[in-house]
Amino acid sequence: MTAKKNKTSFFCTSCGYQSAKWLGKCPGCNEWDCMQEALPDTSSADGYETPQMIAAITELGKTAQPVPLNAINESEQPRQSTKISEFDRVLGGGVVSGSVVLVGGDPGIGKSTLLLQVLDQLSTPQQTTLYVSGEESPGQIKMRSRRMGINNEHLYFLAASGIEEIIKHFRKLKPKALVIDSIQTCHSPEIKSPPGSTSQIRQTAAHLVKIAKLTDTPIFIIGHVTKDGAIAGPKLLEHMVDTVLYFESDTQYPFRILRAVKNRFGSTNEIGVFEMTGSGLVGVDSPSSIFLSERPQNLAGSLVSATIEGSRPILTEIQALVSTAVSGGIPRRTTLGIDRNRATLMIAIIEKRLRLNFSNKDIFLNIVGGLKVVEPAIDLALIAAILSSHLDQVIPTTTLVIGEVGLTGEVRRVNMLEQRLSEALKFGFKKIIVPQGNLSSETTNKSSLKEISTLQELASKLFS
Numbered sequence: 282m283t284a285k286k287n288k289t290s291f292f293c294t295s296c297g298y299q300s301a302k303w304l305g306k307c308p309g310c311n312e313w314d315c316m317q318e319a320l321p322d323t324s325s326a327d328g329y330e331t332p333q334m335i336a337a338i339t340e341l342g343k344t345a346q347p348v349p350l351n352a353i354n355e356s357e358q359p360r361q362s363t364k365i366s367e368f369d370r371v372l373g374g375g376v377v378s379g380s381v382v383l384v385g386g387d388p389g390i391g392k393s394t395l396l397l398q399v400l401d402q403l404s405t406p407q408q409t410t411l412y413v414s415g416e417e418s419p420g421q422i423k424m425r426s427r428r429m430g431i432n433n434e435h436l437y438f439l440a441a442s443g444i445e446e447i448i449k450h451f452r453k454l455k456p457k458a459l460v461i462d463s464i465q466t467c468h469s470p471e472i473k474s475p476p477g478s479t480s481q482i483r484q485t486a487a488h489l490v491k492i493a494k495l496t497d498t499p500i501f502i503i504g505h506v507t508k509d510g511a512i513a514g515p516k517l518l519e520h521m522v523d524t525v526l527y528f529e530s531d532t533q534y535p536f537r538i539l540r541a542v543k544n545r546f547g548s549t550n551e552i553g554v555f556e557m558t559g560s561g562l563v564g565v566d567s568p569s570s571i572f573l574s575e576r577p578q579n580l581a582g583s584l585v586s587a588t589i590e591g592s593r594p595i596l597t598e599i600q601a602l603v604s605t606a607v608s609g610g611i612p613r614r615t616t617l618g619i620d621r622n623r624a625t626l627m628i629a630i631i632e633k634r635l636r637l638n639f640s641n642k643d644i645f646l647n648i649v650g651g652l653k654v655v656e657p658a659i660d661l662a663l664i665a666a667i668l669s670s671h672l673d674q675v676i677p678t679t680t681l682v683i684g685e686v687g688l689t690g691e692v693r694r695v696n697m698l699e700q701r702l703s704e705a706l707k708f709g710f711k712k713i714i715v716p717q718g719n720l721s722s723e724t725t726n727k728s729s730l731k732e733i734s735t736l737q738e739l740a741s742k743l744f745s
């Protein structure tokens with residue numbers, strides 16, 4: 282008789298990689314010390330779904346039938362505005378029916394607050410919505426909604442974490458939008474491993490995706506981010522859902538940035554900026570004003586550049602600190618909000634083209650306010666900030682610098698210059714240094730613009 286061997290296996294808590302033996306480092310995501318033992322799922326025939334669960338979900342709506350491509354109506358996916366313009370913007374213009382949106386972020390960042398506000402906007406006499414929380418009691422949610430001034434009789438709340446119970450109430454209430462707070466507390470009885478484990482997350486999310494598609498209901502799933510910045514089981518969840526949004530902030534500031542990292546129904550370049558207040562999150566229409574609000578006056582090492590996030594120009598302050606390194610040590614290159622390789626490249630270009638030596642200097646670079654800028658259009662501003670700190674010379678507060686820099690020190694053109702200029706002029710910048718030949722015939726206010734093509738020209742125009 283061959284008894285079925287009850288083999289244990291190991292899985293990675295970060296990416297879900299499975300292995301027969303324990304490993305110190307996960308081959309899937311190269312993380313250390315993240316393999317956990319899991320009992321095999323012996324619960325059902327295919328390892329995942331019980332017939333009852335399949336029946337419960339299938340009853341929610343018609344299962345799909347094959348149709349000829351030509352017979353499909355070409356209508357756009359219907360979108361519904363949440364009336365929270367920063368949220369709509371990140372989604373690509375509103376909530377798409379039947380879409381599954383994962384909202385990730387650190388604890389305390391405001392995920393529950395944001396989605397309560399979104400559901401409040403979506404709840405009308407014609408459409409009820411349901412907020413399911415496995416983390417907070419009805420009393421706690423009530424306290425929050427009272428503080429936020431939300432009093433909506435069409436917004437329902439359910440304190441539950443079992444997926445079967447959630448489906449049962451979903452079928453009864455037929456809400457037009459659903460929030461699951463959070464996927465880590467949600468569990469399915471078919472799986473033996475505890476809530477929050479990879480197989481639980483995969484299983485419950487798979488059920489939620491099916492519900493969304495079968496009933497055409499948008500579902501928002503809240504996911505906590507682990508200390509290394511990834512939602513537990515991120516690879517599994519990210520490919521299962523339609524849209525992945527991350528909510529981030531620099532903890533010193535009250536504002537929060539919502540960013541799309543995946544979007545089947547829109548661009549991933551747009552960001553939403555919110556301010557956390559006592560009565561909830563408030564969208565910030567003019568992000569430039571908050572990013573520039575605490576700007577120091579007349580200090581060396583600080584200046585402003587104009588970046589593009591999605592379709593919107595945003596002015597940001599860039600700071601550099603160049604200081605003497607410990608002798609004999611490796612000079613430090615520390616960056617916040619800027620790609621470190623890009624910064625190292627700019628430092629090398631200054632050394633070569635302007636004949637300066639930073640080998641005994643520590644250099645720190647920072648985008649103030651927690652914004653992350655990846656576009657090369659801030660190259661010239663990085664160089665200007667480093668020069669200003671190194672020479673201890675102040676760049677006038679009303680000077681703004683825009684431009685990409687190539688390896689030979691040439692200043693290169695940037696895209697969407699007109700939008701950047703109009704934002705800069707709106708905020709009262711008087712001298713704007715731009716790449717030579719980048720201006721179009723429609724450019725107005727040419728008197729404030731200084732065109733340059735080399736770093737030498739930058740150095741000569743920057744401090745006057």
Ligand SMILES: Nc1ncnc2c1ncn2[C@@H]1O[C@H](COP(=O)(O)OP(=O)(O)O)[C@@H](O)[C@H]1O
Binds near residue numbers: 387388389393
């Ligand atoms: N009474 C209050 N006044 C102002 N802000 C508050 C108050 N209570 C909570 N907050 C803010 O709300 C945040 C918690 O938001 P929450 O939506 O629960 O976060 P998450 O769901 O991401 O863990 C807190 O970090 C704090 O900034």
Ligand SMILES: [Mg+2]
Binds near residue numbers: 392393394416462
């Ligand atoms: Mg929460």
